[in-house]
Amino acid sequence: MEPFVLLLVEKLVSELSKLLLVDVGNTRIKFMAADSPEIKYADSFDSLPLQGVNEVRVATVSRHKEIANWSQSITPAVRVARVTKCHKGLTVAYDDESRLGVDRWLAMLALWVENQKSFSVIDLGTAITADFVDDTGMHLGGYITPGYRLMKEALGVHTAQVGFGGNSSRLEPGHNTECCVDHGINRMVFSWLADIQHMESEDKLFVLTGGDAEKALEAGYGLDAEIDRTLVIRGLRYCFE
Ligand SMILES: Nc1ncnc2c1ncn2[C@@H]1O[C@H](COP(=O)(O)OP(=O)(O)O)[C@@H](O)[C@H]1O
Numbered sequence: 001m002e003p004f005v006l007l008l009v010e011k012l013v014s015e016l017s018k019l020l021l022v023d024v025g026n027t028r029i030k031f032m033a034a035d036s037p038e039i040k041y042a043d044s045f046d047s048l049p050l051q052g053v054n055e056v057r058v059a060t061v062s063r064h065k066e067i068a069n070w071s072q073s074i075t076p077a078v079r080v081a082r083v084t085k086c087h088k089g090l091t092v093a094y095d096d097e098s099r100l101g102v103d104r105w106l107a108m109l110a111l112w113v114e115n116q117k118s119f120s121v122i123d124l125g126t127a128i129t130a131d132f133v134d135d136t137g138m139h140l141g142g143y144i145t146p147g148y149r150l151m152k153e154a155l156g157v158h159t160a161q162v163g164f165g166g167n168s169s170r171l172e173p174g175h176n177t178e179c180c181v182d183h184g185i186n187r188m189v190f191s192w193l194a195d196i197q198h199m200e201s202e203d204k205l206f207v208l209t210g211g212d213a214e215k216a217l218e219a220g221y222g223l224d225a226e227i228d229r230t231l232v233i234r235g236l237r238y239c240f241e
């Protein structure tokens, strides 16, 4: 490689390494240094690694105030992502785009910018969301349902005799309460995913992300999807450009 190209690459890498990308979900804080493909987890804002970082980019759906306070106490600049109706060729379906979860938008943005073709993206986090984008970058809308944990907790809170300690990814009828709950919820999510996949054309990208993506695919019995854990965080690379 020519020396000036090497210098350029080094400069780019060092610029990127000063960026910290943070996804503040309803359950967990995930982060990634922009020069590393690895997703990591933090218990609080104060435990995020800020050494050498000159800009923090944050996605949050509900903790704006906390983040504003935290940003006052640290040296790097903090930029909080906001949904934009049309950005980089991706057009949001909501009339009021400010109501769309920024995590959903960032996942779509990453897939759209990197592939420029139609896709379905499912985020299996605290909630489960699905979003659909066509070949022109038009968002066709989506779905929001409770996630695995919320479904189990709802049963636990609203019924006296239903234990919900299990944690398998199996689908067959259960032979005890925990397995009936566990497998029942697995089956609901699986059938929902299979139904969504069925309504889409075969050559369309079908991507799962979020903390329960592996579980959904394990239980998948042939579900044809790929898992991409860093989608929301990667979207933070494109949303301010
Ligand atoms: N170590 C873990 N801590 C918390 N949740 C986990 C863990 N491993 C798997 N999960 C599952 O992942 C879900 C959270 O996924 P995640 O994508 O981090 O959510 P969010 O973006 O809403 O914070 C939980 O509801 C739970 O079912």
Ligand SMILES: CC(C)(COP(=O)(O)O)[C@@H](O)C(=O)NCCC(=O)O
Binding pocket: 025, 026, 027, 061, 099, 100, 101, 102, 103, 104, 123, 125, 126, 127, 128, 129, 144
């Ligand atoms: C639907 C969500 C709760 C999902 O959050 P998550 O499970 O990723 O923490 C979040 O994207 C949200 O609060 N959205 C706002 C409502 C909407 O997207 O229409």
Ligand SMILES: [K+]
Binding pocket: 123, 124, 125, 126, 127, 128, 129, 210
């Ligand atoms: K989600």
